[in-house]
Structure formats: structure tokens, C-alpha cells
Amino acid sequence: MDQVLSSVRNGCRLLKMFLDSPKELGVTELSKKLQLSKGAVHKLLSTLESEGFIRQNEKTKQYTLGYTLLELGTKVLTNHDIVDFSKPYLTGLVSRVNELAVLCVQDAKDAIYVAKEDSLHPIRFTVESFRRFPLYSTSAARVLLAFQPESFQDEILAEHPLKTYTTHSYTSVADIKDNLRTIRERGYEISSNRRNAGVTGIAAPIFDSTGHVTASVSVIGPSDRVLPRQEEILADTLATVREMSAHLGYRLG
Structure with a gap:
């Protein structure tokens, strides 16, 4: 055996x-x-x-x-209710903010973008779907990691050295842990330049009926467009994940 x-x-x-x-x-x-x-x-x-x-x-x-493998992957997506469930919400969010919106899920120790709606801007940021990346590497991924037990966070951050992508990427486990605590307290993250220079992500978690974070939604775009509108985009992103969470049976408080 x-x-x-x-x-x-x-x-x-x-x-x-x-x-x-x-x-x-x-x-x-x-x-x-x-x-x-x-x-x-x-x-x-x-x-x-x-x-x-x-x-x-x-x-x-x-x-x-x-x-x-393509057939199996298509079957996974077909059976993955959260993907179908998220489509109208992502479409609606993009119609309001006109930047890329993505759905991110955790799979074991990785994060994966499993659905996205692109911006209509001729100059825009986009991502590759279904590619794995570390749970500490993007705003959407860190939002997922922030709501995991601290023991799991420590296990993820035990990777040495931490992968870096720009000069602004986190290089210290302590800094990431501080950021994860802030995300958990605020319920969202706004992050610039940490994965891609000149790019800002605004991410927030989706809760299911048990209070577990099942996925996250992130709006991503060029910083010179996103940062001046960050309060507006954050409000739209938070409204979207709250509605999605409510439809999954989550009740705040």
C-alpha cells in the first residue's frame, strides 16, 4: 500500500x-x-x-x-458554487468602480483567483486566473490569512525567505503579523505596490453562515486611478462583500 x-x-x-x-x-x-x-x-x-x-x-x-486536466478543472469550476454565486456581484462591482474585481479563495496553504471581471479602461491591470500564490502576497490573500488561527499564520509565514515582488513587499514576518491584526480589526485592506509596482488593491472578506471566511473580493487597478477614489471604492467593495455574506447566511453580531 x-x-x-x-x-x-x-x-x-x-x-x-x-x-x-x-x-x-x-x-x-x-x-x-x-x-x-x-x-x-x-x-x-x-x-x-x-x-x-x-x-x-x-x-x-x-x-x-x-x-x-482541463476537463477536470472545468468540472471543478462548474461544481464550485462560490464561483457561480460571485459572478453577478463582481459584475455589479465593476460596473460601479470600473476596475478589475477578483474573487480569491484559499486552497490548503495557497491563494487562488478563481473568478474575475475586468475593467473596461483601455489601460488596466489584470491577473492570471487559477494560479497559486502565497497567502501573504496580495491584499486579497492577506484578508484570507488574517482570519485564520495564529498557529496557521505562523506556519505559512515560516517560509524562509519570504517571497518578495517589489521593493515595497513585506520582508519581515513581524510586519506581516502586524498587518494581519490590522486587517482583522478593520475588516479590509488597502495595499499599494507590494505585489506590483504602481498597483493598488482594496480587499475585504466574505463570511459564510458559520462566521468562517470563505473567500475575499478585491478591486485592483493602477494606483493613480484607485488611490484618489479609495474611499468610494472601499465603500462599494464592503457593500458587495456584506451582501454576499448575508446571502450565504452570515449574520453580523
Whole structure:
């Protein structure tokens, strides 16, 4: 049984290699990344290819993700009620603020943007959907982390060194912990330049019927447009998450 579980785990590890790598990977590169023999990697690839999870480029002889994963991902989104539930709210929010609005959820120790509505401005900020990133790295993610137990926060922030993205990114665990306490007290975050220079995010949490933070909504755009309107955008964002939370059964107090 342990041997079977080990094989499944290695297959999952192999698939995850494509998340932050080039479109195609070869056996040698995968072997080094996974610290497995080339023979073991080849067996994993052959098995995954037979089920459609991996496909080989006949010209380059390298491997890329297969269409079965796309089918499974589409099924996840179809079954993910929070995504369908959020669409009209995101659309309505964007119609008022005319900046990018995103829905962010936590998956294990990562954050993921699972839905978005883009701004209609010709010059606008956008994000890549369904890409994982650390729970401390964006306003939408930090709002999720702020409402987690402190022990979980410490586990997340134990990553050394912390990933940085700009000269304004957090580099101190203590600073992030202070910020998380402030978010929890205020119920929102306004953050500029920490993930992308010249970009501001305004984020707030969505609560479910048990009082658990199930997702967050963030409005993101160029700082020179967002900051002069931050009070207006914050009010619209807070009104949106309050309405969403109420529809999920959350009752304040």
C-alpha cells in the first residue's frame, strides 16, 4: 500500500511541476526537479499519458499537460458554487468602480483567483486566473490569512525567505503579523505596490453562515486611478462583500 501511495504522490508532484515551469518539460529536467531516476519519471509519464493527464510533443519529445486536466478543472469550476454565486456581484462591482474585481479563495496553504471581471479602461491591470500564490502576497490573500488561527499564520509565514515582488513587499514576518491584526480589526485592506509596482488593491472578506471566511473580493487597478477614489471604492467593495455574506447566511453580531 505504501508503495502505491508513493507512486500516486510522485505522479501528483510531477503534474505540479508544470505550474511554475515552461510549457514543456523533458524527462531529464523532471528527473532533477523531482529527484527521481529517469526510469521512474518515464514510467510516471507513460502512465499519466495513457490517461490523458500528460501528452508528448512529437517534434520536441518533451511533455506538457493533457486535456483531461482541463476537463477536470472545468468540472471543478462548474461544481464550485462560490464561483457561480460571485459572478453577478463582481459584475455589479465593476460596473460601479470600473476596475478589475477578483474573487480569491484559499486552497490548503495557497491563494487562488478563481473568478474575475475586468475593467473596461483601455489601460488596466489584470491577473492570471487559477494560479497559486502565497497567502501573504496580495491584499486579497492577506484578508484570507488574517482570519485564520495564529498557529496557521505562523506556519505559512515560516517560509524562509519570504517571497518578495517589489521593493515595497513585506520582508519581515513581524510586519506581516502586524498587518494581519490590522486587517482583522478593520475588516479590509488597502495595499499599494507590494505585489506590483504602481498597483493598488482594496480587499475585504466574505463570511459564510458559520462566521468562517470563505473567500475575499478585491478591486485592483493602477494606483493613480484607485488611490484618489479609495474611499468610494472601499465603500462599494464592503457593500458587495456584506451582501454576499448575508446571502450565504452570515449574520453580523
